[in-house]
Amino acid sequence: MNLRAAAIDIGTNSCRLLIGENNEKNSFKILIRELEITRLGEGVDQNRKLKTSAVQRVVKALKKFRLIIDQFQVEKVRVIGTSALRDVDNADLLSSKLQEINFKLEIISGKKEAELNYxxxxxxxxxxxxxxxxxxxxxxxxxxxxxxxxxxxxxxxxxxxxxxxxxxxxxxxxxxxxxxxxxxxxxxxxxxxxxxxxxxxxxxxxxxxxxxxxxxxxxxxxxxxxxxxxxxxxxxxxxxxxxxxxxxxxxxxxxxxxxxxxxxxxxxxxxxxxxxxxxxxxxxxxxxxxxxxxxxxxxxxx
Structure with a gap:
């Protein structure tokens, strides 16, 4: 089986999963993509804190993603957090929950987010x-x-x-x-x-x-x-x-x-x-x- 990688983006509005597999043409093909609207950024602009209910929505979505990743026998997994998680001082509320389902949360800078888009x-x-x-x-x-x-x-x-x-x-x-x-x-x-x-x-x-x-x-x-x-x-x-x-x-x-x-x-x-x-x-x-x-x-x- 060719090398497979999964990426999860925990955004302000949604959580998204993409799984890709290497092919012979020095590129990769997409095996599956999933999206769940979780609204992690609810109230963040005003309060600079994650809401417990929003964290629970994200954890529920990522439990679903974990099952899919395991089903596809993925070798490499990255989980990134963007704007909402950059803006709060209690991001550990989410990262500790994700560790329980064997995900390591990486909060990336705006510059890194832009670089990945490029x-x-x-x-x-x-x-x-x-x-x-x-x-x-x-x-x-x-x-x-x-x-x-x-x-x-x-x-x-x-x-x-x-x-x-x-x-x-x-x-x-x-x-x-x-x-x-x-x-x-x-x-x-x-x-x-x-x-x-x-x-x-x-x-x-x-x-x-x-x-x-x-x-x-x-x-x-x-x-x-x-x-x-x-x-x-x-x-x-x-x-x-x-x-x-x-x-x-x-x-x-x-x-x-x-x-x-x-x-x-x-x-x-x-x-x-x-x-x-x-x-x-x-x-x-x-x-x-x-x-x-x-x-x-x-x-x-x-």
């Missing part, structure tokens, strides 16, 4: 790219400059912005909330990002792949249909307008949108629109070769 997506990037990953707690930016690659992680994510600016997630999305998120993100970008804005946008991560699934009206997520899909800004604006006009219960029924993501997706799409406006870009391409893909790639080649 490793995952590098094969499909143009020379003049801006790679973005809009997560629950942060957004990662990767772009070239002269002979180097720049990595930045900014604390603007869909869970963070929803908790900060949306008073009633179950109602229709108010224009006032749209403006508050847009202006906050725009000011944040202006003060933290300076680069040549003539770049081609490549998007990875749950917010952007969900946008692609909604555009296509997918009943079930299909990576082959998502990869390299182009989305222009007018399509993005129409989807934001459509989702904003729906109360949460109706939004949860939109094809391509996971019901558990329906309360935070609009904030994520507003972040994306703000980024596209900021860099004066009218289009982005989509990939699901993100940090999980990069992590499995690292494990299978080292």
């Amino acid at each position: 490793v995952g997506a590098a094969a499909s990037l143009d020379t003049d790219f801006l790679l973005i990953d809009i997560g629950g707690g942060s957004t990662e930016f990767i772009w070239p400059e002269e002979s180097d690659i720049n990595f930045r992680s900014l604390d603007i994510g869909c869970v963070r912005m929803t908790e900060k600016f949306v008073s009633d997630p179950e109602a229709e999305f108010e224009e006032a909330s749209f403006n508050k998120i847009y202006n906050y993100v725009d000011e944040f970008l202006s003060s933290h990002l300076q680069f040549d804005k003539n770049l081609k946008i490549r998007g990875v991560g749950g917010t952007i792949t969900t946008l692609a699934a909604v555009k296509l009206g997918l009943k079930e997520y299909d990576s082959s249909k998502i990869e390299d899909l182009k989305i222009n800004i007018s399509e993005l604006e129409k989807i934001i307008k459509k989702l904003s006009s729906l109360k949460l219960k109706k939004r949860q029924k939109v094809r391509g949108l996971q019901p558990q993501r329906a309360d935070i997706i609009i904030a994520g799409l507003i972040i994306l629109k703000t980024i596209l406006d900021y860099v004066d870009s009218k289009e982005l391409s989509v990939s699901d070769h993100d940090l999980l893909y990069g992590l499995v790639k690292e494990e299978l080649t080292t």
Whole structure:
């Protein structure tokens, strides 16, 4: 049997599993991918502490992942934590629970998160790219400059912005909330990002792949249909307008949108629109070769 590796990403909004296997073509094939919405970052922006209930949701998801990993007889396993776990002072509450199911938690920096996104997506990037990953707690930016690659992680994510600016997630999305998120993100970008804005946008991560699934009206997520899909800004604006006009219960029924993501997706799409406006870009391409893909790639080649 070829070498197999598993990667688990414990994010602000979800826990994800990817298992890959080496093949003869100096690359790897994906054997399985799983996702559980766990909302670990609930309340983190305000309190800087993990909630016990959120930790329990993550542990439940990772027990399921452990069974899958054992079933696939995986040799190498990495478990990483990102924005929500960087922001709290009681991350040991989770790490101690994970040790009980034989997982070692590695909390990575924003820079490392961005680097893994680059490793995952590098094969499909143009020379003049801006790679973005809009997560629950942060957004990662990767772009070239002269002979180097720049990595930045900014604390603007869909869970963070929803908790900060949306008073009633179950109602229709108010224009006032749209403006508050847009202006906050725009000011944040202006003060933290300076680069040549003539770049081609490549998007990875749950917010952007969900946008692609909604555009296509997918009943079930299909990576082959998502990869390299182009989305222009007018399509993005129409989807934001459509989702904003729906109360949460109706939004949860939109094809391509996971019901558990329906309360935070609009904030994520507003972040994306703000980024596209900021860099004066009218289009982005989509990939699901993100940090999980990069992590499995690292494990299978080292």
